[in-house]
Amino acid sequence: MTVEPGAEFALIGAHFAGLGAAREDVLLGVGDDCALLRVPPGQSLAVSLDTLVAGVHFFPDCDPHALGHKTLAVSLSDLAAMGAEPAWATLALTLPASDPAWLAAFAAGLGELARAHGVRLVGGDTTRGPLTITLQLQGLVPPESALRRDGARAGDRIWVSGTLGDAALALAELQAGRDPDAALRARLERPTPRVALGRALRGVASAAIDLSDGLVADLGHVLAASGVGAELQLGALPLGEAVATRADWSLALAGGDDYELCFCAPPGRDGEILALGQRLGCRLTPVGIIRGDGDALRCLLPDGTELNPTRKGYDHFAGA
């Protein structure tokens, strides 16, 4: 229990004051006991908080600009999965020491993505300790059009955005001491949160979740919340070239960190969804169907046989 190096850490705080987009609904930002924010009538507040720990969620020596980007991207992805419009962030940064170059790069990476999504950093806390980053992002969504996990119904089609397994492959390459190519590495280190897609799916999708833990685990949360089962067509999964050549289903099914969206919608919305994907320049692929007869998730191989008979069977992917 030591005294904080006050002046030094106050300086660090100054790095983050005013980061991100200017917003008129910030009545009071960094520099008082609380930030004061105006929530417009008709909107509910959507709140998500995520922690990244050095050595657990990222390599301690990773590029701080990319880390700043990813810190916000992870939370933007949660808001996207809710159909919410991002607005305000707060940042808790625990640092072993003050490193101005590292901080400047981290702040730049976070700030660029914040500005791109209209997000303002309104407060935070900087402390000394093992490198740990917690960001809370707050956004707005009319409560009746929020995309929840519990709305999937039998007969709904299951969709995913982008491609699956890229981040897991990049991580496997890095862990094996190999250098993944830049595009693949960016999928792990600089994920693209699907904010515009989530927004556009209001009133279209019956349920949504973002893919942070892998398709099987995350779709499993939707099934559990909605009380339904599902059938995935593995042959339909959208795979990037590098992942496709590996012929390893676990990359796409259990690989985390893709930060794509998985959502459900009645088949009658197919045309609308495909058009929406084209308008946003975002690949959207139907990968299966929600079933009402039991809560199991069945994964069908291209030859029609089943990869695993019950949801329990996917547990062996968890450590893959």
Added chain:
Amino acid sequence: MTVEPGAEFALIGAHFAGLGAAREDVLLGVGDDCALLRVPPGQSLAVSLDTLVAGVHFFPDCDPHALGHKTLAVSLSDLAAMGAEPAWATLALTLPASDPAWLAAFAAGLGELARAHGVRLVGGDTTRGPLTITLQLQGLVPPESALRRDGARAGDRIWVSGTLGDAALALAELQAGRDPDAALRARLERPTPRVALGRALRGVASAAIDLSDGLVADLGHVLAASGVGAELQLGALPLGEAVATRADWSLALAGGDDYELCFCAPPGRDGEILALGQRLGCRLTPVGIIRGDGDALRCLLPDGTELNPTRKGYDHFAGA
């Protein structure tokens, strides 16, 4: 970069789901990508985030029930200083390992204080790593009656609640290997946030701040934000018996962690403030006056001489 022990940590999450008071304005709590919260019209959202790091802000072996209490108390104190009504919390808990007894006690300490203040835990993230706790608390306050730091005016009286320096003395005792008596120790480990006082000071106080870093540092923030100076009468400072017998001004002036409120108000409000203190059972003491002639904080000893000539002069307290 290791894979999270998913099941184990999901279990930890379950410890915190539903913690705190029931609130009708929680449209969606723990268990989706975001929590969804309803902000009533006419209220602005007051947001505060604080991090506690083991070995920096608390002894790693400290009582987990007290730590749970303090985690929330620190943020409640920020909301109190804003005059805001606490509402919703999110918790980021980074733990070296799963320790069910520790977690149960931590959750109980946090939950008891949450219920007492009508706060609901609506989300969070549990990760593995060095023990670090970040809590974000959100509350409500009409924007026009929020207590800010920048409203102090020349002639305002300066008030503090409770007594000063107790937490610093308890810390000094513990660091010296002595065991402070239970009441003194509670002032460090189980601070009482002045939520009802902050709420009652709406429309009365011209500025307010909570005392987390010590009176000189925290009042200094008010002076800087308001562009004014001040004169403190050290003989008027409310000291508990243990602190008074030490005759060490630095305990009350630079000791942090008291979580009392320091606020300013025109002298015309004196009677109202004293009545308010009586109603709340909270000692309120006038300790000085805001001056318009320069931005210095002068500390006057009981004999009328000055303890330090300029605000700069207090820096030597910072490490005390």
